[in-house]
Amino acid sequence: MLGGLLRRAVGIGGVGGWGIALAVSAVVAALDETYQAMVPGRFPSVLDWVADVIGASIGSGALPFLKRWLGGIGSRVKGP
Numbered sequence: 001m002l003g004g005l006l007r008r009a010v011g012i013g014g015v016g017g018w019g020i021a022l023a024v025s026a027v028v029a030a031l032d033e034t035y036q037a038m039v040p041g042r043f044p045s046v047l048d049w050v051a052d053v054i055g056a057s058i059g060s061g062a063l064p065f066l067k068r069w070l071g072g073i074g075s076r077v078k079g080p
Contacts, residue, residue, distance in 0.1 A: 018060050025056030 029052035033044040 018057075021060040022053070022057055025060070026053050029053055029056070 026049075029049045032052070033046075033049050036042040037044045
């Protein structure tokens, strides 16, 4: 979800938008794991970080296909 939202926010199509969204998602996931190290009863995990990055990659990569499948719903909404 985060990967798709970041890719849309970046507004860059193709591999460039995917790469930026993936990089930002990886940093956010690393910060989340660092925060978990400070919470009693929680433990950081590299595998959890990898799962977060894979999920962001899938979400970011799926965005163009979802937009096409849904018929460009978001593109029909006009701003103020």
